[in-house]
Amino acid sequence: MTTDQINEVLDWLRDAFAMELQSGRVFTNLVNRMEEYPRLKNKFKEHLEQTYRQQELLKGCIERLGSSPSIMKDLAGKVIAFGQSVAGMSVSDEVVKATMSSYVFKQMEISSYTILIAASEARGDHETKAVCETILAQEVAMANWLRENLPLITREFLNRSEQLELAAEA
Numbered sequence: 178m179t180t181d182q183i184n185e186v187l188d189w190l191r192d193a194f195a196m197e198l199q200s201g202r203v204f205t206n207l208v209n210r211m212e213e214y215p216r217l218k219n220k221f222k223e224h225l226e227q228t229y230r231q232q233e234l235l236k237g238c239i240e241r242l243g244s245s246p247s248i249m250k251d252l253a254g255k256v257i258a259f260g261q262s263v264a265g266m267s268v269s270d271e272v273v274k275a276t277m278s279s280y281v282f283k284q285m286e287i288s289s290y291t292i293l294i295a296a297s298e299a300r301g302d303h304e305t306k307a308v309c310e311t312i313l314a315q316e317v318a319m320a321n322w323l324r325e326n327l328p329l330i331t332r333e334f335l336n337r338s339e340q341l342e343l344a345a346e347a
Contacts, residue, residue: 186296191247194235201228238305283320
């Protein structure tokens with residue numbers, strides 16, 4: 178691979194690292210606000226632990242390739258995560274929107290790791306490829322869980338809303 182191609186791979190790894198930092202912030206905020214939905218809270222908590230491990234693995238890949246995570250991308254991720262958490266605090270259907278947004282975000286992560294696997298394979302970097310394959314499997318599993326549970330979470334929200342409305346009328 179040319180130097181430009183290696184730099185491209187490093188840039189994609191830094192993007193993935195920033196994405197996982199953002200994911201960690203968002204899931205931390207969600208875990209703290211999902212008291213009424215313990216199953217969802219526990220799943221978000223479980224995935225948050227995976228996210229922390231993913232951050233370490235990606236940082237290791239970046240450093241092994243002679244670079245470091247991007248401060249600017251980290252800063253941009255902090256701004257986006259803050260905006261997402263503030264926006265989520267102001268909606269009554271936060272649990273539904275948070276689950277839906279998490280699913281969409283997982284699809285972006287899946288695309289990112291698919292690209293990184295192909296690029297790592299092209300440059301013969303088996304260690305980075307293995308790391309990205311591990312993370313990809315975790316992201317696919319979480320996306321599948323979210324997709325499968327969106328109907329249930331939606332029904333739980335609607336039932337809870339109806340109960341609150343009935344209690345307010347009484």
